[in-house]
Amino acid sequence: MDLSSVEIFVAVADSQSVTRSAQRLERAPSNVTTRIQQLEQKLGVNLFSRNSKKMTLTEEGRAFLPYAKKLIALEQEARNAVKALDVPPVLNVGTMESTAASRLPPVLAAFSSECGTPLQLTLGATRELIRAVESEALHCALIAAPHDEPEWFAQAVGRLDHLHSVRVFQEDLLLVFPSTHRSVEQPADIAVPSLAALEPGCTYRQVAERWIGSSARCPTLELSSYHSILAHVVAGNAVGVMPLSVLNMLPWNSEVRTRSIGVIDTLLISRAGDRPPTLGQFEQILLASSAATADKMLQSQFVQ
Template sequence: MDLSSLEVFRAVAETGSVTRAAAALDRAPSNVTTRVRALEDDLGVALFLRDGKRMALTAEGETFLGYALRLLALEAEARGAVRPGIPSGRLRLGAMESTAASRLPEPLARFHASWPEVALDLATGTSRDLAERVRAHDLDCALIAAAPGVGDGLDPGLEAVPLFAEDLLLVAPAGHGPIAGPDDVGPDTLAALPAGCTYRAVAEAWLQGRRAGRPLRRIELASYDAMLACVAAGVAVAVVPRSVLDLRPGLAHLVTVPIARLPTLLIRRRGYRSAAFEALKAVLAASHQAA
């Protein structure tokens, strides 16, 4: 087992094809096949189910993939540690969907223009999911929402840098009456992202102040566009960052009420260092200051 074989294994696992993995790695397909078989022989298990040209991970392959990703991430981290000040290699960034849509396009474009040799991967998810993935070495860093209260919910194995704050708005259908508090909210349904979303937790906590006998229903959705469509249709309320709503001027007729202001944190594993991460942090911080 060597790092080159792990890189080949990862490419086949990600593409599901020897041919596509070979093209991505600039190798001959026969070389990729030989590497995979040698790795399987070394481990004594089949890592892939072969169905014609399609390669699907076995249960053992799924387990091994987690370890392979961590080993490859540690190798990249080691290279960065001995080459301080030279951003290079692969940087795996996670972000909440709202942050990816409203906060990252411009700074990531500037980052790529400044450091084109850095391969930046972007994944989205809830704050809880992203923090778990950073801790498990699946991501190098992530942008998450700070839970209400200083330091609440941050794993001791992680460290964080505050970058900016998001104003959270309760968004209600057009024509909704004045909202002075949670008991004034008409729809009894909250459109929200899946559990693990900090903004959803804030919304649920705020809406707990409603009168007894009015249970809160929830519609779990995968995007803010779907959430806002439910609000526009008059069937639900939602809690949305102001920066996300600003991207949709056509929804300016919806009723909005500020309910919270939460910091957005750039997190990484405690002790993790890389020049690419430091360069990204500087670009994100500069973008916020310029705004």
């Protein structure tokens, strides 16, 4: 049964006019009449009464009408189902706020240009991002782990042995002090009342708390953004912790003193047995961006 003839039948049944139906369907009236006749021949019944100027349905036509509408709806449903298969699946990526701000803009632009796959970005701290990957809420995540300290990381945050991981960036982690603060060689030299950091699941916070330890009376002040952290530092109320790449992006970065407390790896983690092709593409773009950033740093050092 030709579905276009069924659509024409429904249009004529609704308007009770071949002329009006032809105008709505952008067909010649003679074509509409012919298609109705062909459908009637196919079904072996008259669908319309031709005893008046109006195209009124016969008893058979009234019986056929709801089925005709179901056929049209089913065809549209089938088209939608097939069309949905052509829509690229969304790649769900988790990331720390610091990485999203300082590292990802060129990566996301390249991924959009080269892959065309929608990408959903979710911000979070390292600990919660690991849990989200494990629970399949995310395809992958960018997390922070101290360089060459897997045992400490396993105790402080969690093990990564069961996950696929690759290092994509390295960050110089800094303690940031007010510009008037004295030089800091050891925790006891800290002369501000608190450590300004992000949430407890943040690796940067945990590394800073470990470095400061109990030798300095410096409780942690939990804040929601790096802008807030730097504002507290500039005001002389705290020592902050953040990677150099983030500090370089913020205002007032020339009004502070810093001390490096370690190298932190940014790892891309995912489930080893569940890696869609788009994840492999995303990983390669990350690695290419990392290599380009390293080349720029070398060139800058050479010029200096």
